[in-house]
Amino acid sequence: MAAPMLRCFSRGRWFGSLRPSGVLFLGLREAHSGARGLLAVQKARGLFKEFFPERGTKIELPELFDRGTGNFPQTIYCGFDPTANSLHVGHLLALLGLFHLQRAGHNVIALVGGATARLGDPSGRTKEREALDAERVRSNARALRQGLEALGANHQELFADGRPWGSFTVLDNSTWYQQQHLVDFLAAVGGHFRMGTLLSRLSVQTRLKSPEGMSLAEFFYQVLQAYDFYYLFQHYGCRVQLEFRHAGCFLKGKGIRDKNLVCYIQLTLYFLSQRYLKLFTFLPLPEIDHIMQLHEKEPEKRGPQKRLAAEVTKLVHGQEGLASAKRWCTQALYHSSIDALEVMSDQELKELFKEASFSELVLDPGTSVLDTCRKANAIPDGPRGYRMITEGGVSINHRQVTNPESVLVVGQHILKNGLSLLKIGKRNFYIIKWLQL
Ligand SMILES: N[C@@H](Cc1ccc(O)cc1)C(=O)O
Incomplete structure (x- = not known):
């Protein structure tokens, strides 16, 4: 999983007429001895991977973060595109990055990309993202915003260490693009983006060389993201951006x-x-x-x-x-909670019942309790095994089964997730995954 990287917005020539100006992206380097103070601590955790640019701006990035440097506190933002309706582990990592900075006294902004998600970030992708319609993005953005706010509140309430923290703000970039007239935007901002620079970016190059090529909408993504940074600089004094690249598992359950x-x-x-x-x-x-x-x-x-x-x-x-x-x-x-068993995957059951044997069995019509126990090698062959059932030593999904001939019933012996938890005696567990033909 890629750790977040920090981009610094500092002195420069970029939006020349839209003072104050500039983003200097001066190359990509692993943070080394240049990382000092707070950044060095975070580097030791493995949290921040690259500082971008590390040198060459008026204020060096490490100096931006430390108390007593006259630059304290800073405002830092990280963008989250609402391409799905919940946060995933990659988002969480970036959020943790923001929280660490907040804990060090800086003000942080989690920016929901309600506008950018309509275009789709081309970086790291070989194919164009599936287009998301406006309504879907709006509802994803609402959900993401709620998730971010809930985590911000949990962090504040449950992890406070008594020191004064900076603020945590959630914004949505659709707020500033909603009212934006296209021609006005291009006239004001467009001239400051140079085609050579835009085209030379690796993400653009990769996509241009792909068989599908790249759409204008995707190409324009980088302009919006850069403008966000500028907007946040102007309105919130934000000079640092935190970025991450990761596709992760979703922090979401169904119900x-x-x-x-x-x-x-x-x-x-x-x-x-x-x-x-x-x-x-x-x-x-x-x-x-x-x-x-x-x-x-x-x-x-x-x-x-x-x-x-x-x-x-x-x-x-x-x-x-x-x-x-x-x-x-x-x-x-x-x-005896069947409900609790039913929401688990076979992986999760295995995790919970670590000692359990696991077997995948084909579900033939008429499979009985006895067949099941035998196929899972849970009971001995012959009358002894039979008696273990009749004498009450066997349960399936926490319900005792005493009739060896009874046929398995879906919803009772076989859970909705296609699994059965077989218990022999007090603590011998067998997890069965039923394969349907
Ligand atoms: N491009 C980022 C999200 C993002 C959106 C807007 C920004 O201003 C910054 C970042 C991603 O896809 O994960």
């Missing part, structure tokens, strides 16, 4: 109730390494080291993964969301 659960488990599966503890939590680095030391001694406890999932679920869904996700897991594990 309201299953949302937190799915998220919690998905995150547990998704976040596998220490790197993610640094990226996705606000835990201090020494604490992360300590968690990792414990993990080395007892890896089966999956300490880092659990802590990570808990921290992120708390940020995304709040304290109550975390509590309810944990309740659901407990329900699925120890109580």
Whole structure:
């Protein structure tokens, strides 16, 4: 996953007549010794990858961020195009980047790209994005805005460390493009964009060389994004942009109730390494080291993964969301909650029932309880296995089954997600994934 990168808006010649002016993109370098203070700390977490430009502007980027430099506080923005109706893990990473800057006292802006999403960002893509109609983008933008605001509020309420933070503001760029007359816009701004520079960008080059080529709408995307930066500079004094490139899993569940659960488990599966503890939590680095030391001694406890999932679920869904996700897991594990089992994928069930054997079985018509237990190798052959069922030692989806001949019923023995959880005795679990012919 690519870490966010920071772009600096500083002195320059760019929007010459629209004073004050300029964006200087002077090349792309890995941040090295030039990263100082706050940026160095974030670099150590692996959060910020590139500073862009690192040198050559009137004020060097690292100096923009530190107290006592006369440049404090700064305003930093990051754009989020509402191409879907919820936040994904990549967004979260960028948001964490903003939150870290906010925690250091800077003012941050999360910008919903209600206008830019209509065109589609061509960077990193080999094909044109599927066109999104205005209504869809509007409703995605509403959802994204709500998600960003909810996370901002959770961050403020649940992760405050007592120090004065900067502000967190959510804006939508459709606000300034809605009233914008095309000809006025081109006349005022168009002259400051040079075709040579626009065409030389890697994202444009790649698309131009592709068999499909590139549409004017996509080509124009970069102009709008650059103008956003300029607009935010003029109206909010914003001089730094945070960018990320990532296609990630969505932080979204289907229903309201299953949302937190799915998220919690998905995150547990998704976040596998220490790197993610640094990226996705606000835990201090020494604490992360300590968690990792414990993990080395007892890896089966999956300490880092659990802590990570808990921290992120708390940020995304709040304290109550975390509590309810944990309740659901407990329900699925120890109580007879079919509902809780039904919202899980086979991956999630495997995660929850770590010791369980897993088998994929073909569902023939008339498959009985006995057939199921045998095919899953859950009971011994012959009368002993038969008796284990009749004597009450077997349950499917937390319901005891005592008739070996009874035929499996969809919705009862086979969950809506095509899975069955078979339990033999007190703690031998078998997960069965039914393959339909
Ligand atoms: N281009 C960014 C989103 C973005 C939108 C508007 C901006 O001003 C900046 C960034 C993306 O696709 O992820």
